[in-house]
Amino acid sequence: MSVVRISDDALARACGADELAAAFTRAGAEVERVSSWGMHWLEPLVEVSGVGYGPATIDDVAAILDGSSDKAIGRIDQHPFIVNQQRLTFARAGRTRPLSLEDYAATGGWQGLERARAIGPEKTIEEVITSGLRGRGGAGFPAGIKWQTVAKAAAARKYVVCNADEGDSGTFADRMLMEGDPFAIIEGMAIAAHAVGAHHGYIYVRSEYPDAIGTLEAAIALSASKVAPFELEVRAGAGAYVCGEETSLLNSLEGKRGEVRAKPPLPALKGLFGCPTVVNNVLTLTAIPHIVAEGGAEEYARLGIDRSRGTKPIQIAGNVRHGGLYETAFGITLRELVYDIGGGTASGRPVKAVQVGGPLGAYIHPDQFDLPFDYEAYAAADALIGHGGVVVFDDTADMADMARFALEFCAAESCGKCTPCRIGAVRGVEIVDRIRAGGRGRDRVESLPQMHNAAKAGRGRREQVALLEDLCDTMKYGSLCALGGFTPYPVLSALRHWPADFGHSGEPENADGI
Amino acid sequence: MNREQALGEIIARHAGREGPLLPILHDVQRELGCVDDAVEATIAAELNLSRAEVHGVVSFYHDFHAEADDRPEVQVCRAEACKARGVEALIAGAEAAAGTRVRLSTVYCLGLCSVGPNARVGDRLHARLDTGSLKRLIESV
Numbered sequence: 001m002s003v004v005r006i007s008d009d010a011l012a013r014a015c016g017a018d019e020l021a022a023a024f025t026r027a028g029a030e031v032e033r034v035s036s037w038g039m040h041w042l043e044p045l046v047e048v049s050g051v052g053y054g055p056a057t058i059d060d061v062a063a064i065l066d067g068s069s070d071k072a073i074g075r076i077d078q079h080p081f082i083v084n085q086q087r088l089t090f091a092r093a094g095r096t097r098p099l100s101l102e103d104y105a106a107t108g109g110w111q112g113l114e115r116a117r118a119i120g121p122e123k124t125i126e127e128v129i130t131s132g133l134r135g136r137g138g139a140g141f142p143a144g145i146k147w148q149t150v151a152k153a154a155a156a157r158k159y160v161v162c163n164a165d166e167g168d169s170g171t172f173a174d175r176m177l178m179e180g181d182p183f184a185i186i187e188g189m190a191i192a193a194h195a196v197g198a199h200h201g202y203i204y205v206r207s208e209y210p211d212a213i214g215t216l217e218a219a220i221a222l223s224a225s226k227v228a229p230f231e232l233e234v235r236a237g238a239g240a241y242v243c244g245e246e247t248s249l250l251n252s253l254e255g256k257r258g259e260v261r262a263k264p265p266l267p268a269l270k271g272l273f274g275c276p277t278v279v280n281n282v283l284t285l286t287a288i289p290h291i292v293a294e295g296g297a298e299e300y301a302r303l304g305i306d307r308s309r310g311t312k313p314i315q316i317a318g319n320v321r322h323g324g325l326y327e328t329a330f331g332i333t334l335r336e337l338v339y340d341i342g343g344g345t346a347s348g349r350p351v352k353a354v355q356v357g358g359p360l361g362a363y364i365h366p367d368q369f370d371l372p373f374d375y376e377a378y379a380a381a382d383a384l385i386g387h388g389g390v391v392v393f394d395d396t397a398d399m400a401d402m403a404r405f406a407l408e409f410c411a412a413e414s415c416g417k418c419t420p421c422r423i424g425a426v427r428g429v430e431i432v433d434r435i436r437a438g439g440r441g442r443d444r445v446e447s448l449p450q451m452h453n454a455a456k457a458g459r460g461r462r463e464q465v466a467l468l469e470d471l472c473d474t475m476k477y478g479s480l481c482a483l484g485g486f487t488p489y490p491v492l493s494a495l496r497h498w499p500a501d502f503g504h505s506g507e508p509e510n511a512d513g514i
Numbered sequence: 515m516n517r518e519q520a521l522g523e524i525i526a527r528h529a530g531r532e533g534p535l536l537p538i539l540h541d542v543q544r545e546l547g548c549v550d551d552a553v554e555a556t557i558a559a560e561l562n563l564s565r566a567e568v569h570g571v572v573s574f575y576h577d578f579h580a581e582a583d584d585r586p587e588v589q590v591c592r593a594e595a596c597k598a599r600g601v602e603a604l605i606a607g608a609e610a611a612a613g614t615r616v617r618l619s620t621v622y623c624l625g626l627c628s629v630g631p632n633a634r635v636g637d638r639l640h641a642r643l644d645t646g647s648l649k650r651l652i653e654s655v
């Protein structure tokens with residue numbers, strides 16, 4: 001009997017993969033647990049001799065084994081969702097057992113590290129620069145330049161830190177790699193360490209990812225001799241979104257409050273415990289082995305558009321029929337992502353909005369769906385790519401609710417260091433409430449007889465909208481980091497494109513009805 | 515083993531690590547159920563920190579709690595992608611099912627954003643929840 005392959009990714013398990021695997025074992029099949037292909041609507045996806053069946057339940061076991069199941073989707077590697085991708089970072093997804101050193105080596109594993117050791121640090125960094133790889137965590141800073149800064153810094157101790165905090169709603173690419181291809185992250189970190197002269201590394205994983213933490217720890221133990229003398233360790237976050245910001249993350253690793261540090265000094269010069277430190281996202285580091293392998297840098301640089309080179313693992317999520325992991329060269333449009341690939345909404349209703357780039361990303365209106373996936377194009381449209389999460393909303397979404405939530409989230413997760421974010425977010429929630437209430441009457445102080453210059457009437461909706469815009473301006477330009485600085489994007493984009501959700505049209509001029 | 519002994523063992527376990535405070539606090543929260551004043555004082559003394567420094571860290575992170583809550587916990591994701599998939603419509607029913615017996619808490623994203631609404635119980639994740647399955651999950655903990 002042929003082998004039955006089922007993913008042991010956390011998402012597949014949350015959809016019942018463990019119970020399904022047990023049922024196959026009971027039926028006498030040999031079960032192999034592999035990484036996920038990233039076609040989430042089909043999870044748990046079962047693969048027998050290359051043919052996929054999904055989403056499978058325990059009731060499908062017998063029919064899958066005798067080949068008569070109506071859940072068959074044909075050969076998985078020929079599925080349109082897979083063949084149309086350009087998987088470099090996710091080349092092993094669905095194809096290997098996550099903790100098998102044998103599978104890893106058989107699919108090109110360790111070739112990047114071996115070559116980096118052969119060509120030496122300087123040439124390695126040169127190749128990373130040639131590839132045009134930019135940080136995949138959000139800011140898009142060129143990885144090679146960052147490495148060069150750390151390499152040139154003279155210090156006895158240096159660190160490589162992998163940012164696996166992945167706090168953005170709508171993102172799961174880091175998680176999939178940690179659970180599905182952990183050796184690739186380790187290899188990427190070992191190459192970075194070799195290039196900059198570091199001997200110790202940390203992977204900072206959010207505590208919401210217990211499976212990823214377990215897999216990484218096992219993988220580190222299994223591959224210790226491969227990467228020696230480089231040593232690495234997993235550290236769990238503690239539920240703070242802001243700890244994804246690199247300086248907050250470093251404070252957290254040092255055992256401090258996750259407060260953001262002012263830059264300069266750059267972490268590349270004074271990072272963890274004051275030592276030069278490379279901080280890179282999981283996706284950035286996992287792109288490295290391919291880039292450093294023979295000919296990889298040129299291949300990477302050939303893909304993409306303008307200054308966004310290579311491929312981007314995009315995460316299609318939210319109210320969408322075909323959600324999952326879609327890695328492709330930069331330049332793809334939202335229209336393609338949402339309709340052609342994602343198949344529209346899961347609810348079958350019209351698409352109302354798409355949020356790209358996590359909780360700090362703008363809400364994008366269907367009128368803007370021709371925007372190409374490119375750092376600069378998004379920035380020009382007052383939007384951001386961030387970590388590449390695409391969250392689809394149907395027409396039942398209330399965009400005023402979403403704007404309010406963005407501010408509420410900022411208030412809950414603010415590190416508290418600077419005023420525009422710490423206080424502005426709280427005030428912002430209140431203003432959104434007042435906009436929706438149509439404004440407000442005079443308050444007690446304004447009504448006092450001695451307040452001669454106070455407004456005689458209440459404040460209408462339009463004034464509240466102006467106040468919100470003003471507040472967003474202050475947050476945008478006055479915040480130390482992007483949590484306070486970018487929260488205005490979802491808020492203002494919601495207000496701009498869906499004013500009706502805020503009751504912001506045909507309104508009475510103020511709360512007193514004047 | 516009493517609390518002091520357990521705490522001593524946790525601190526000893528992480529001796530010699532760089533930046534040991536968060537790993538210690540995680541173990542304390544898991545094994546002792548909370549990080550209270552007495553624990554803060556002991557950790558401060560052992561790590562040569564001030565109590566204010568330790569308290570500052572404990573109170574910063576959502577994962578650490580000053581008081582123990584022995585009730586079973588169900589964490590429901592209410593971040594954007596799960597909102598887009600309708601989690602808000604499940605909350606009233608979930609609260610009713612939880613009553614005072616179960617602690618229903620909110621998390622922002624479990625990394626399963628294409629198959630929400632999602633929840634976490636201990637280290638187990640649950641996806642594609644609807645009113646009925648979330649109610650059954652809450653009743654089963």
Ligand SMILES: Cc1cc2nc3c(=O)[nH]c(=O)nc-3n(C[C@H](O)[C@H](O)[C@H](O)COP(=O)(O)O)c2cc1C
Pocket residue numbers: 134135136137138139140141143163164165166167168241242243244245246247279280281282284285481482483
């Ligand atoms: C509030 C906030 C949250 C962030 N969260 C993450 C995160 O979860 N993962 C990540 O890699 N970068 C995150 N970043 C970006 C990091 O600060 C930093 O740019 C990144 O880790 C650098 O790595 P890269 O160059 O490989 O992208 C966040 C930034 C901010 C301001």
Ligand code: SF4
Pocket residue numbers: 242260413414415416417418419421422479480481482483484485
């Ligand atoms: S913007 Fe917010 S999160 Fe960032 S440093 Fe200021 S207070 Fe902290």
Ligand code: FES
Pocket residue numbers: 169170171591592593594595596597622623624625626627630632
């Ligand atoms: S938003 Fe709920 S799991 Fe990501």
